[in-house]
Structures are given as C-alpha cells and as structure tokens.
Amino acid sequence: MAKCDVCGAAVSMPYNCRHCGGTHCSQHRLPENHSCSGLHQWNDPKGVFDSGFDSSADNAETSSTDRILAKLPIDTGPGGPLAYFRGNVTYTILLFMWVTFLLQQVASLGLAPRGSLEMYPSAYETYRSIFVLTPQNPEYAWTWVTSIFAHGGLIHIAFNSIVIFFFGPLLARYLRDRQFWALFLGAGILAGLAQIMIQISEGGYGLLGGGVVGASGGALAILGVITVLHPQLRVYFMFFIPMPLWILTVGFAAISLLLVGGGGAGAGGIAHAAHLVGLVVGFAVGEYIKRTQNVRGPNQFQLGPGGPGGPGGGRGPF
Structure with missing residues (x-):
C-alpha cells in the first residue's frame, strides 16, 4: 500500500501528481497542498489560464529550457511542432x-x-x-x-x-x-x-x-x-x-x-x-x-x- 509523501498516511487509491510525480492522499493531492516541486516549471506566456484576478500569473518564473527554446525560429508553444520539448x-x-x-x-x-x-x-x-x-x-x-x-x-x-x-x-x-x-x-x-x-x-x-x-x-x-x-x-x-x-x-x-x-x-x-x-x-x-x-x-x-x-x-x- 502506498504512503502519502506529506502526512505518511497509508493510501489504497493514491493520487500521483503529474507535476512532481509524488504520491498523495486526497487531502494533499492538489499541488498547493503538498508544496509541489514541479510548479517552478509552470509557465503561461499567453495567459491561457489568466482569470484577471491574479496578476502574479504574468510574473510566473520561466524555466531556462523554455527560454532556450523561445529563441528558436519555430513555435514551441502549446500545439507547436516543438511543444513536446517545452519545459522538458x-x-x-x-x-x-x-x-x-x-x-x-x-x-x-x-x-x-x-x-x-x-x-x-x-x-x-x-x-x-x-x-x-x-x-x-x-x-x-x-x-x-x-x-x-x-x-x-x-x-x-x-x-x-x-x-x-x-x-x-x-x-x-x-x-x-x-x-x-x-x-x-x-x-x-x-x-x-x-x-x-x-x-x-x-x-x-x-x-x-x-x-x-x-x-x-x-x-x-x-x-x-x-x-x-x-x-x-x-x-x-x-x-x-x-x-x-x-x-x-x-x-x-x-x-x-x-x-x-x-x-x-x-x-x-x-x-x-x-x-x-x-x-x-x-x-x-x-x-x-x-x-x-x-x-x-x-x-x-x-x-x-x-x-x-x-x-x-x-x-x-x-
């Protein structure tokens, strides 16, 4: 039986975080509830998720990989031919x-x-x-x-x-x-x-x-x-x-x-x-x-x- 990375509780049906790969219980499954280490790579250059209420989204940290790919003369954004390499x-x-x-x-x-x-x-x-x-x-x-x-x-x-x-x-x-x-x-x-x-x-x-x-x-x-x-x-x-x-x-x-x-x-x-x-x-x-x-x-x-x-x-x- 798996254990939650945060509280150590035994979990029969664990949640695996798609950002950091950690194992969590239902209480800690959200990234903000387990201090997700993968969130530092999150980037939203086109404001897809901008609701207008959180101005911090515009200041999100851009990974060095994204900055390198951004200099290429090919679309590396979502849906682009190099999207698979974005943030990876x-x-x-x-x-x-x-x-x-x-x-x-x-x-x-x-x-x-x-x-x-x-x-x-x-x-x-x-x-x-x-x-x-x-x-x-x-x-x-x-x-x-x-x-x-x-x-x-x-x-x-x-x-x-x-x-x-x-x-x-x-x-x-x-x-x-x-x-x-x-x-x-x-x-x-x-x-x-x-x-x-x-x-x-x-x-x-x-x-x-x-x-x-x-x-x-x-x-x-x-x-x-x-x-x-x-x-x-x-x-x-x-x-x-x-x-x-x-x-x-x-x-x-x-x-x-x-x-x-x-x-x-x-x-x-x-x-x-x-x-x-x-x-x-x-x-x-x-x-x-x-x-x-x-x-x-x-x-x-x-x-x-x-x-x-x-x-x-x-x-x-x-």
Missing part, C-alpha cells in the same frame, strides 16, 4: 544531441571533395576544430560544449540517448532546469577535459589523432545521481537481465577504473576516463541531493503517465 530539459538535451549529430553528417559531406566521402587532412582538421575536444587544441573553449553533443556514430549516440531518456526525467524531479543543465554540461566538460589530459600525458596521439566526443560524461553523471538516490531501482541489463541499478553502476565504474588505472583510458576507442569522471560527479551530486531533499522511498517512487512530463514506466532498460 531531458528531451531538449536529446534534441540538441541529435541535431548536432545531423550537423556532423552534413559538415563531413560538405568538407569532403565532390564524389568522395573522405575529407582531406586540412578539411578534417576544420571538422575537428568544430566538433571535437582535442589534445592538440584544448584552448578551443567552444569544443568543450560542442563535443558533448557531437558523437562518433549511431551506436554511440543511441547508447547515450537511452541513458538520458530513461533516467533524465527522474533527475528532473529533484533539480530545476538550470541545475540540470549545470550538472549535464559541467560533468560533460570535466569528463572531456580529463580524457584529453590523460591523452596529453600519455602522448602518441599524432597530429590529427586523439580527442573526445559524446555526452557520456553528462549521461553517466545522471546515472550516478539516480544510483545514489534509488540504488534498488530495478533495471534490465541488455533489456532482459534484471538487476538493481547499483550493481550495474558499480560494475560499470569498476571496469572504467581498472582500465584507467591500467593505462587503458582510451581502450577500444572508448573514453573510459570520461565515463569515470562523469560517474564521480554524479555520485557527489546525488549525495548532496540526498542530504538536502526528501527522497521518496521505494513504495512512493513512481514515474508519471508519460507525455511531455517524461516517459512512463517504472524501470530502466539496462
């Missing part, structure tokens, strides 16, 4: 990743000689200066960010997208949009810099070798936070092997640690050092959230019904 930092990150990946393909074709799929070394260097954080040019500060959204192939971006898609909405229950972006970008930048620092220390990456791309640092930071907050969350490794989330995460961390410690930070073309740094950042943020917020227990931790607030279901795919 997880899906906005995924959108940026896939758009960047598409731009990578366009750039690689545009820089290649006509009738060829291969770029000349000078053109490849230009490509890398846009999308890749490299040990040759770590001072290219824009690549600290572009390299997070760029990826090395379909499998690479698909794996990171799965992690962010399933665990991002869970993290959004505890962090505001700005905090979510700070974690994702901060962990991604630290992870990328750590990886190329190891490449620089080891040497041997060549004139156009080395470098790092991918959202793995940010994605694994998200995974690390959720592991600290909900270690017993059941996931399916390879989509069919059930296990608690903490076992998957610890195993992943152990492999990365062994490879980095053994001089194989880039073994198999995988940025193991970046993965490890992302997890460490996630563990640290998870501990901070655990100490400063009320983390719901296993019986109260549920995902919403899907839609713009996040995907439904109560378990991840791994």
Whole structure:
C-alpha cells in the first residue's frame, strides 16, 4: 500500500501528481497542498489560464529550457511542432544531441571533395576544430560544449540517448532546469577535459589523432545521481537481465577504473576516463541531493503517465 509523501498516511487509491510525480492522499493531492516541486516549471506566456484576478500569473518564473527554446525560429508553444520539448530539459538535451549529430553528417559531406566521402587532412582538421575536444587544441573553449553533443556514430549516440531518456526525467524531479543543465554540461566538460589530459600525458596521439566526443560524461553523471538516490531501482541489463541499478553502476565504474588505472583510458576507442569522471560527479551530486531533499522511498517512487512530463514506466532498460 502506498504512503502519502506529506502526512505518511497509508493510501489504497493514491493520487500521483503529474507535476512532481509524488504520491498523495486526497487531502494533499492538489499541488498547493503538498508544496509541489514541479510548479517552478509552470509557465503561461499567453495567459491561457489568466482569470484577471491574479496578476502574479504574468510574473510566473520561466524555466531556462523554455527560454532556450523561445529563441528558436519555430513555435514551441502549446500545439507547436516543438511543444513536446517545452519545459522538458531531458528531451531538449536529446534534441540538441541529435541535431548536432545531423550537423556532423552534413559538415563531413560538405568538407569532403565532390564524389568522395573522405575529407582531406586540412578539411578534417576544420571538422575537428568544430566538433571535437582535442589534445592538440584544448584552448578551443567552444569544443568543450560542442563535443558533448557531437558523437562518433549511431551506436554511440543511441547508447547515450537511452541513458538520458530513461533516467533524465527522474533527475528532473529533484533539480530545476538550470541545475540540470549545470550538472549535464559541467560533468560533460570535466569528463572531456580529463580524457584529453590523460591523452596529453600519455602522448602518441599524432597530429590529427586523439580527442573526445559524446555526452557520456553528462549521461553517466545522471546515472550516478539516480544510483545514489534509488540504488534498488530495478533495471534490465541488455533489456532482459534484471538487476538493481547499483550493481550495474558499480560494475560499470569498476571496469572504467581498472582500465584507467591500467593505462587503458582510451581502450577500444572508448573514453573510459570520461565515463569515470562523469560517474564521480554524479555520485557527489546525488549525495548532496540526498542530504538536502526528501527522497521518496521505494513504495512512493513512481514515474508519471508519460507525455511531455517524461516517459512512463517504472524501470530502466539496462
């Protein structure tokens, strides 16, 4: 039997808040009766709900995700083609990743000689200066960010997208949009810099070798936070092997640690050092959230019904 997040009463037919995902009794089911953490993302730019009696609606806080999407030359309001991303930092990150990946393909074709799929070394260097954080040019500060959204192939971006898609909405229950972006970008930048620092220390990456791309640092930071907050969350490794989330995460961390410690930070073309740094950042943020917020227990931790607030279901795919 579920318990109310506010009063702790046992509830046979609980109400699940569509804003924050909390579980409540009938007395505390309204957002204003349980200090709903999801209301900070509410925004009504067109005054759809303005009755004329509450002027505070015009001053409602606009999330950072909404402000970013508002700058795009496409309607992101209700009913617009990007309405699904409005107020949803997880899906906005995924959108940026896939758009960047598409731009990578366009750039690689545009820089290649006509009738060829291969770029000349000078053109490849230009490509890398846009999308890749490299040990040759770590001072290219824009690549600290572009390299997070760029990826090395379909499998690479698909794996990171799965992690962010399933665990991002869970993290959004505890962090505001700005905090979510700070974690994702901060962990991604630290992870990328750590990886190329190891490449620089080891040497041997060549004139156009080395470098790092991918959202793995940010994605694994998200995974690390959720592991600290909900270690017993059941996931399916390879989509069919059930296990608690903490076992998957610890195993992943152990492999990365062994490879980095053994001089194989880039073994198999995988940025193991970046993965490890992302997890460490996630563990640290998870501990901070655990100490400063009320983390719901296993019986109260549920995902919403899907839609713009996040995907439904109560378990991840791994």
